[in-house]
Amino acid sequence: MVSPEEGAQRSGEPRSLSGVILTPGGWVHGKVEFTERILGIYGGPVRAPGDAPVILPGFIDLHVHGGGGADFMDAGGAVDVVTRHHARHGTTSLLATTATAQREDLERAVTEIGPRLRLRAPGTARVLGVHLEGPFINAGKLGAQPDAVRPGSLAEVQALDALARVRVVTLAPELPGHLELVRELTRSRVSVQIGHSLATYDESLSALEAGARAFTHLFNAMSGMDHRSPGAAACALAHAENTELIPDLVHVHAGAIRATLRTIEKVHCVTDACAASGMPDGGLTVFGKPALKRGGAVRHADGRLAGSALTMDQALRNLVSIGVSLSNAARHTSTYAADYLGLFDRGRIASGAWADLVVLTPTLELEEVYVEGERIERAA
Ligand SMILES: [Zn+2]
Numbered sequence: 001m002v003s004p005e006e007g008a009q010r011s012g013e014p015r016s017l018s019g020v021i022l023t024p025g026g027w028v029h030g031k032v033e034f035t036e037r038i039l040g041i042y043g044g045p046v047r048a049p050g051d052a053p054v055i056l057p058g059f060i061d062l063h064v065h066g067g068g069g070a071d072f073m074d075a076g077g078a079v080d081v082v083t084r085h086h087a088r089h090g091t092t093s094l095l096a097t098t099a100t101a102q103r104e105d106l107e108r109a110v111t112e113i114g115p116r117l118r119l120r121a122p123g124t125a126r127v128l129g130v131h132l133e134g135p136f137i138n139a140g141k142l143g144a145q146p147d148a149v150r151p152g153s154l155a156e157v158q159a160l161d162a163l164a165r166v167r168v169v170t171l172a173p174e175l176p177g178h179l180e181l182v183r184e185l186t187r188s189r190v191s192v193q194i195g196h197s198l199a200t201y202d203e204s205l206s207a208l209e210a211g212a213r214a215f216t217h218l219f220n221a222m223s224g225m226d227h228r229s230p231g232a233a234a235c236a237l238a239h240a241e242n243t244e245l246i247p248d249l250v251h252v253h254a255g256a257i258r259a260t261l262r263t264i265e266k267v268h269c270v271t272d273a274c275a276a277s278g279m280p281d282g283g284l285t286v287f288g289k290p291a292l293k294r295g296g297a298v299r300h301a302d303g304r305l306a307g308s309a310l311t312m313d314q315a316l317r318n319l320v321s322i323g324v325s326l327s328n329a330a331r332h333t334s335t336y337a338a339d340y341l342g343l344f345d346r347g348r349i350a351s352g353a354w355a356d357l358v359v360l361t362p363t364l365e366l367e368e369v370y371v372e373g374e375r376i377e378r379a380a
Pocket residue numbers: 063065097133272307
């Protein structure tokens with residue numbers, strides 16, 4: 001149905017895709033023409049996709065650790081394995097997310113990520129930067145993170161940033177000195193997120209006032225919504241403009257997802273995927289410990305979730321399955337993440353934007369993926 005125009009395989013020559021296209025102004029039935037950037041969108045407005053192929057902005061995942069059996073913390077080519085796996089599921093750009101780890105392990109991982117910020121390997125998603133999940137988190141809310149927690153250090157973030165651009169840091173603001181770190185990181189144009197935290201409502205609010213911008217995997221690994229002693233999650237619902245959310249329907253109940261989407265406009269959905277994403281059910285190592293993948297969930301031996309097995313195409317389908325409109329689901333899986341990073345030439349199908357595109361069937365099965373105009377081999 002949808003195919004690149006004949007003879008347009010050579011880079012630099014425009015190609016086009018036909019279908020119903022989600023543009024910033026609404027759905028357009030017609031075609032999008034592009035090289036590595038979008039050249040134009042031609043056609044007429046329609047109210048809904050109907051039974052035509054659906055063309056959406058490529059997915060953007062700002063919290064992803066691994067996939068295809070590899071983890072960004074691994075050495076030896078892991079970066080390409082992870083970014084290829086997720087590109088095949090429609091993720092066109094992402095933040096390589098590190099786990100809480102010893103400083104030398106973080107430095108080694110970020111050293112491998114750095115070159116991929118400058119040169120994207122064929123067939124892979126664009127790495128936009130690094131998300132440091134910890135190590136400045138609360139040892140009482142580790143979730144699946146290894147216990148390599150240590151006091152916040154601007155110097156450590158700066159050293160890692162020199163190896164690969166750090167765009168997001170997840171930290172627990174209630175720990176000594178961390179509010180000042182929130183201010184310092186914010187001044188350095190790093191987005192601080194509250195996560196793996198036992199912060200009270202008031203402590204969370206102080207962090208937002210100090211510059212923190214969002215919450216990391218809202219509801220998971222944070223103080224909650226108790227009505228007499230509200231924690232970080234309650235502060236998010238009361239005040240946040242942005243938040244992450246994992247819509248695998250395992251980490252967060254559909255009802256809590258609906259409540260969040262009703263309350264916080266710019267939710268950017270993330271996978272928080274671990275190495276098990278894209279792997280068959282069975283045992284494997286996640287964050288340095290044995291884990292078992294079964295039925296879409298990945299757990300360590302103690303029963304705790306060890307990250308997710310999610311991909312962004314499934315995230316989109318999950319949102320639609322719980323009643324989110326397709327256009328809003330596309331914003332939650334792409335546009336708001338780009339906006340959050342201040343990247344207005346990604347996450348939207350508009351002239352001049354990068355040609356990061358996904359084509360889906362009317363039932364939202366992924367058909368084609370383009371990263372910066374490059375056609376990606378489909379998922380098996
Ligand atoms: Zn994570």
